[in-house]
Amino acid sequence: xDFIHIVESGGGALLEYLSAxxxxxxxxxxxxxxxxAVFVSQASLLKYFGAKASKVLAYSVxxxxxxxxxxxxxxxxxxxxxxxxxxxxxxxxxxxxxxxPAINILAIIYSxxxxxxxxxxxxxxxxxxxxVIIGLIMALIWRKEELQKTKNPGxxxxxxxxxxxxxxxxxxxxxxxxxxxLIFGAAQKWVITAIxxxxxxxxxxxxxxxxxxxxxxxxTWDLFKKIFPILLAGVFVxxxxxxxxxxxxxxxxxxxxxLRATFIASVFGAFMYFSTLTEVPIIxxxxxxxxxxxxxxxxxxxxxxxxxxxxIVIAGIMGIKKTGVYVCLVVVMSxxxxxxxxxxxx
Amino acid sequence: MKIEVLGPGCPNCDKLExxxxxxxxxxxxxxxxxxxxxxxxxxxxxxxxxPGLVINGxxxxxGKIPVMETLKKWIEEESKK
Numbered sequence: 001x002d003f004i005h006i007v008e009s010g011g012g013a014l015l016e017y018l019s020a021x022x023x024x025x026x027x028x029x030x031x032x033x034x035x036x037a038v039f040v041s042q043a044s045l046l047k048y049f050g051a052k053a054s055k056v057l058a059y060s061v062x063x064x065x066x067x068x069x070x071x072x073x074x075x076x077x078x079x080x081x082x083x084x085x086x087x088x089x090x091x092x093x094x095x096x097x098x099x100x101p102a103i104n105i106l107a108i109i110y111s112x113x114x115x116x117x118x119x120x121x122x123x124x125x126x127x128x129x130x131x132v133i134i135g136l137i138m139a140l141i142w143r144k145e146e147l148q149k150t151k152n153p154g155x156x157x158x159x160x161x162x163x164x165x166x167x168x169x170x171x172x173x174x175x176x177x178x179x180x181x182l183i184f185g186a187a188q189k190w191v192i193t194a195i196x197x198x199x200x201x202x203x204x205x206x207x208x209x210x211x212x213x214x215x216x217x218x219x220t221w222d223l224f225k226k227i228f229p230i231l232l233a234g235v236f237v238x239x240x241x242x243x244x245x246x247x248x249x250x251x252x253x254x255x256x257x258x259l260r261a262t263f264i265a266s267v268f269g270a271f272m273y274f275s276t277l278t279e280v281p282i283i284x285x286x287x288x289x290x291x292x293x294x295x296x297x298x299x300x301x302x303x304x305x306x307x308x309x310x311x312i313v314i315a316g317i318m319g320i321k322k323t324g325v326y327v328c329l330v331v332v333m334s335x336x337x338x339x340x341x342x343x344x345x346x
Numbered sequence: 347m348k349i350e351v352l353g354p355g356c357p358n359c360d361k362l363e364x365x366x367x368x369x370x371x372x373x374x375x376x377x378x379x380x381x382x383x384x385x386x387x388x389x390x391x392x393x394x395x396x397p398g399l400v401i402n403g404x405x406x407x408x409g410k411i412p413v414m415e416t417l418k419k420w421i422e423e424e425s426k427k
Contacts, residue, residue: 046395075395077354077385078395079395081388081389082389084389085386086390087394156394157394157408316385
């Protein structure tokens with residue numbers, strides 16, 4: 001296979017994605033992510049991570065709050081360090097670390113769009129449930145150390161609560177309409193989308209200050225600038241991968257929903273580094289080459305949650321022993337979820 | 347005066363650092379500006395969301411870039427203490 005052909009495959013993938021609205025469907029999602037950054041009060045969520053917060057609440061909030069707090073992967077590690085050292089402790093910190101990359105709004109929408117609704121949903125649900133289980137196991141193993149910590153808890157610095165400028169109902173309606181635009185836009189129901197856009201315009205005109213809208217645009221553009229180029233590169237690499245990897249190799253190692261294929265996907269995912277969202281096109285390419293759906297889910301779960309570089313950072317925060325146990329737990333749990341999904345659900 | 351900008355190296359943290367330098371220049375106040383990248387040290391301040399801003403050991407903001415005017419106000423207040 002010659003070089004020209006390989007580059008062609010990468011470029012072809014890029015063109016295909018752009019023309020099939022796979023990537024453009026992400027544009028409303030960027031606006032939603034920007035809106036979350038500006039209009040959702042982070043202080044109200046962060047207080048559940050405090051050392052004095054109830055454990056049940058801490059675990060539940062930690063396992064789902066990635067949807068709001070972790071739009072960019074660079075925010076996950078500081079939060080993890082903070083929750084672990086000063087806040088609710090090891091268990092909730094681990095739960096947040098595992099589920100964060102899987103349930104941010106961009107990841108869910110992009111996975112569902114490109115890999116199918118079943119895989120997209122399974123990724124979000126699987127990440128939430130298993131993050132709590134892994135967190136609980138970690139907290140159980142180191143329960144003595146955790147007990148010591150709760151005797152002299154630290155304080156966490158909450159961001160300043162802003163003055164509320166409009167009734168909460170209006171903000172909620174604004175988010176519902178944004179999600180509506182995303183869904184009906186993706187379904188290409190243009191009339192409903194247009195109506196929703198007009199309603200959105202009215203709400204923005206009536207209930208929002210000009211400065212807030214500027215902030216919203218700033219954050220949306222900021223995210224777009226950060227993520228979109230990386231994503232294009234990821235799609236390109238996935239296209240190249242498709243040309244380079246022989247069908248038979250992928251099918252032999254990752255085909256079907258067997259234990260071996262799922263486990264290989266899990267170990268590969270744990271060490272491989274995926275930049276924000278690029279795991280999705282790469283997994284799509286591997287699926288096109290013959291990877292089963294169970295291993296695909298496993299790769300989705302283990303992949304973004306862990307990588308060699310982030311293992312090193314995590315080890316710096318909580319030590320090599322805990323990191324080792326965490327890596328093993330992620331590999332085992334992701335394999336189990338993939339096996340359940342591949343053999344019982346589909 | 348000692349100003350610490352907490353952030354592991356995200357674009358917003360760099361922007362806050364630049365803002366701090368600009369504010370200091372405009373106010374003509376001398377200060378030592380330190381960038382804190384170590385996550386253990388960041389969390390020891392109790393800051394969960396970066397960028398964080400610490401002036402003379404006190405956490406002033408976390409999770410966002412403060413507006414220029416607010417930033418200048420904080421620096422002025424601390425310099426008078």
